[in-house]
Amino acid sequence: MFIVPEREIAALLTRDAAFEAVEKVFAAMAAEKACNFPVVREAIGHVDALYGFKGGFDRSALTLGLKAGGYWPHNLETKGVINHQSTVFLFDADTGMVRAMVGGNLLTALRTAAASSVSIRHLARADARVLGMIGAGHQAAFQLRAALEQRPFEKVIGWNLHPEMLPNIERVADEAGVSFEAVALEGMRDADVIITITSSFEAILQAAHVSPGTHLACMGTDTKGKQEVAADLLAAARVFTDEVAQSVSIGEAQHAVAQGLIAQADITQIGAVINDTHPGRSTAEEITLFDGTGVGLQDLAVAAAIVDLAIEKGVAIEVDF
Numbered sequence: 504m505f506i507v508p509e510r511e512i513a514a515l516l517t518r519d520a521a522f523e524a525v526e527k528v529f530a531a532m533a534a535e536k537a538c539n540f541p542v543v544r545e546a547i548g549h550v551d552a553l554y555g556f557k558g559g560f561d562r563s564a565l566t567l568g569l570k571a572g573g574y575w576p577h578n579l580e581t582k583g584v585i586n587h588q589s590t591v592f593l594f595d596a597d598t599g600m601v602r603a604m605v606g607g608n609l610l611t612a613l614r615t616a617a618a619s620s621v622s623i624r625h626l627a628r629a630d631a632r633v634l635g636m637i638g639a640g641h642q643a644a645f646q647l648r649a650a651l652e653q654r655p656f657e658k659v660i661g662w663n664l665h666p667e668m669l670p671n672i673e674r675v676a677d678e679a680g681v682s683f684e685a686v687a688l689e690g691m692r693d694a695d696v697i698i699t700i701t702s703s704f705e706a707i708l709q710a711a712h713v714s715p716g717t718h719l720a721c722m723g724t725d726t727k728g729k730q731e732v733a734a735d736l737l738a739a740a741r742v743f744t745d746e747v748a749q750s751v752s753i754g755e756a757q758h759a760v761a762q763g764l765i766a767q768a769d770i771t772q773i774g775a776v777i778n779d780t781h782p783g784r785s786t787a788e789e790i791t792l793f794d795g796t797g798v799g800l801q802d803l804a805v806a807a808a809i810v811d812l813a814i815e816k817g818v819a820i821e822v823d824f
């Protein structure tokens with residue numbers, strides 16, 4: 504088997520490679536060639552940790568495996584390591600033998616950023632020039648860096664509940680040579696694309712904050728109870744997602760569905776747009792919304808790409824197992 508340690512991932516995985524892997528696996532999911540297995544997530548009753556597995560199988564790429572990991576809230580203060588910890592395991596689909604073990608921490612940020620980027624490429628208006636960011640934490644910087652590559656954006660506008668964190672994303676805009684302005688939520692009306700990436704449990708973005716024709720990539724809501732966008736705003740948009748079952752249970756659509764504002768059948772897998780079996784955005788005035796819940800197959804697809812790159816560059820550690 505091959506081991507690709509966390510320390511190697513930054514040098515191996517480009518944003519392009521992550522984008523390509525995620526776009527391909529979303530397409531395979533919509534073509535019913537790939538499926539995610541039920542997610543396990545448990546409070547383990549030790550150091551307040553949440554631990555679980557996200558797995559799946561892509562029959563077209565023969566990618567089989569799981570990501571194991573979770574959230575240890577006291578890691579940073581007590582051990583000096585980051586709170587989110589995960590590792591991906593890949594298995595040989597023909598034999599069931601373990602093929603690879605890959606560090607999953609940076610991978611998670613890059614695959615999450617790739618997902619919103621895929622949605623921007625396929626659903627945002629071609630003339631989008633102003634990018635709005637709601638959230639300025641760890642993921643937000645990755646999201647912004649990847650999104651800026653999808654359209655010739657001229658300006659980034661940002662809002663965060665904790666404004667002192669905004670320099671985290673201003674720095675990314677500066678590096679990309681794009682101007683940055685902190686705005687009130689009402690200022691988001693100037694945005695053509697808005698990414699939400701917070702750990703909020705209450706709607707931040709209301710219908711009055713969003714102009715016609717905007718594309719929203721809602722990436723923060725990945726658990727029951729979280730919410731970033733008002734249910735009536737979501738219901739007024741054309742809604743796309745990575746996986747419908749997750750969108751209605753743990754994703755941003757959970758609230759509008761629970762309130763009876765939309766039905767599960769109103770939500771389209773983004774893979775259908777990639778495969779050209781759904782037209783995607785239908786008019787320049789339509790609000791499109793991508794509910795990015797995060798699926799195991801994204802992790803596996805990106806991990807498989809990393810293993811190939813690591814073998815090619817001679818940095819994969821081969822173990823007789």
Ligand code: NAD
Pocket residue numbers: 611615637638639640641642643663664665668700701702703704705707722723724725795796797798
């Ligand atoms: P972080 O702790 O680094 O940043 C949290 C962000 O949320 C900050 O902008 C903070 O100001 C904001 N925030 C915190 N509490 C808030 C509240 N009550 N109301 C509004 N905003 C609040 O976290 P992160 O690593 O950047 O992750 C952000 C979110 O993305 C989390 O909810 C995480 O679970 C989610 N996430 C989703 C995926 C996916 O695939 N969809 C993947 C990874 C992370």
